[in-house]
Amino acid sequence: MISALQEAFDKSTYPLPGHGRRNVQVLKDAFENIDGQLDSDIYGTGKVIDAFQDKIAAFLGKEKAVFFPSGTMAQQIAMRIWCDEKELQTVAYHPLSHLEIHEEDGLKELHNIKTILIADETRVIELDDVVSMDEDVACLLLELPQREIGGQLPSYETLVEISKHCRKNGIKLHLDGARLLEVLPFYEKAASEVCELFDSVYLSFYKGIGGIAGAILAGEAGFISESKVWKRRYGGDLISLYPYIISADHYFDQKSHKMPEYYENAKELAGFYNSCHNVTTLPQIPVSNMFHVHFPHSKEKIETILVEVIRETGVGIINHLKATGESSCYFEVSIGDRYQEIPKTAVKNAFLQLDRLMKKKFSY
Numbered sequence: 430m431i432s433a434l435q436e437a438f439d440k441s442t443y444p445l446p447g448h449g450r451r452n453v454q455v456l457k458d459a460f461e462n463i464d465g466q467l468d469s470d471i472y473g474t475g476k477v478i479d480a481f482q483d484k485i486a487a488f489l490g491k492e493k494a495v496f497f498p499s500g501t502m503a504q505q506i507a508m509r510i511w512c513d514e515k516e517l518q519t520v521a522y523h524p525l526s527h528l529e530i531h532e533e534d535g536l537k538e539l540h541n542i543k544t545i546l547i548a549d550e551t552r553v554i555e556l557d558d559v560v561s562m563d564e565d566v567a568c569l570l571l572e573l574p575q576r577e578i579g580g581q582l583p584s585y586e587t588l589v590e591i592s593k594h595c596r597k598n599g600i601k602l603h604l605d606g607a608r609l610l611e612v613l614p615f616y617e618k619a620a621s622e623v624c625e626l627f628d629s630v631y632l633s634f635y636k637g638i639g640g641i642a643g644a645i646l647a648g649e650a651g652f653i654s655e656s657k658v659w660k661r662r663y664g665g666d667l668i669s670l671y672p673y674i675i676s677a678d679h680y681f682d683q684k685s686h687k688m689p690e691y692y693e694n695a696k697e698l699a700g701f702y703n704s705c706h707n708v709t710t711l712p713q714i715p716v717s718n719m720f721h722v723h724f725p726h727s728k729e730k731i732e733t734i735l736v737e738v739i740r741e742t743g744v745g746i747i748n749h750l751k752a753t754g755e756s757s758c759y760f761e762v763s764i765g766d767r768y769q770e771i772p773k774t775a776v777k778n779a780f781l782q783l784d785r786l787m788k789k790k791f792s793y
Contacts, residue, residue: 434748437736441745443775445698448639448684448765456641459676469669473657481674485645485681489630490621493653496674498665500607500633500644501532504570506659507629507646509540511568511601521545521562522570523554525577527605553583556590569595572605573612573623576761579711579721580608585616585623592626602626607633607644610685611717614692628652634677637691637718638684639765643673687766691718695764701780706787711759718764722747726791728758734786744771744779 431439438444449455470478478496486494497503505528512518520536522528524546528536536542545564548554553575571591574580583591595602604627613620624630629648634640646656660666695715702710702722711721724731728750739745747760 432732432749433736434732434739434750437739438745438748441739442743443771444745444767445771445776446747446762446764447767449767451639455639456672456676459640459679463675469671470674472668473660473666473670477671478674481678482645484678485632486647488620489624489632489645489647490619491624491630491647491649493650494645494647495653495656495660496670496677497644497646497660498642498667498670498673500605500631501527501535502660502663502665503631503644503646503656504528504603504605505532505535505539506656506663507603507631507648507652508536508542508568508570509659510652510655511603511629512540512542515567515599515601517565517567519543519545519564519566520568520570521547521559521566522605523548523572523575524550525575526570526572527576527607528570530577551578553578553581554591555583556587556594559591559594566600568601568603570603570605571627572607574608574717574719576608576719579761580611580715580717580719581712582612582615582716585618588623588626601628603628604630606630608637608717608719610688611637611691611719614689615716634673634681637688637763637765638677638680640677640680641673643670643677684766688718690769691764694718694768695720695762698762698764698768698776701776705780705784707791708783708787719762721759721761723753723757723759725757727756728752730790731758734783734790737786738779738782742775742779742782744775746779746783 468475482494482496508520518541520542545566547558554571574582592602609632629652632645634643695718699710699715699720702708707725709723711723732750735746750758750760752758
């Protein structure tokens with residue numbers, strides 16, 4: 430059953446987050462200027478896939494890259510390869526890593542890989558966390574940004590020091606860069622500069638840039654050669670992946686250069702949220718185009734207020750809420766093309782209404 434918040438969002442005039450509805454038009458737009466006689470890829474080979482893989486490998490500053498149907502597949506394979514190379518079935522990552530909380534223990538069940546969780550759930554991994562590990566690991570995975578805690582980031586200097594430590598101690602460093610493009614404006618670095626610190630890199634093509642699905646795994650030629658073997662074992666070599674590849678290429682070209690704009694808009698929007706009574710963002714000042722919005726009140730009470738704001742102003746603030754306790758809830762914001770298209774007067778009015786209703790309901 431559709432929630433009142435989802436219904437209000439669907440009917441809103443100005444939805445705030447994202448690029449737009451994920452419907453078939455996304456695919457139609459990507460194929461609008463594609464020659465119908467272009468040959469498809471076949472089982473991981475062909476011009477359409479080879480060209481895209483080479484393009485993204487160069488962008489990331491890596492020797493080779495391979496396209497995967499999903500990031501889950503790509504990252505589990507990366508961990509397996511690094512563990513096999515060192516003959517040590519242990520990896521380390523953040524307690525809220527995607528591999529730990531969203532993949533049904535794939536690493537453990539499919540590969541018998543042991544995971545070491547480092548750092549507190551509320552913060553990013555720092556150098557001290559890595560240095561103080563009391564167990565040897567084959568690979569350390571860093572997620573940039575750390576999505577489950579609002580998209581927080583370690584400093585670039587910290588990344589450099591972690592990279593140096595890992596190389597000195599024979600630990601492979603893997604980048605969960607699902608949202609790598611989105612953090613480049615904060616770091617003020619090219620993708621290749623960030624990726625140079627890592628032995629392997631994963632990049633998603635449906636999150637920040639709005640493609641259909643798919644991911645790239647990039648690294649040295651030997652690593653990528655081995656990953657292709659594992660891709661076949663996983664069933665990832667579909668007879669053709671071109672719908673995903675062409676859409677990924679289209680939206681990469683269309684949106685990757687817009688990340689600074691999305692980043693600035695996210696900071697502006699977070700300021701609007703933080704100006705409202707009993708509303709805070711995490712981080713307070715975003716470090717990418719995403720952040721979390723927190724309320725010290727029950728999901729049911731906040732949903733009622735958000736529905737009223739959306740209906741009164743026509744601005745679709747969000748379509749979902751997640752409870753974190755009996756008297757706390759939050760939602761995630763990811764900024765894309767939509768935000769820039771909304772009149773600023775409409776945005777400001779929506780947050781004046783949100784502030785008014787929060788004060789009315791929760792001023793004691």
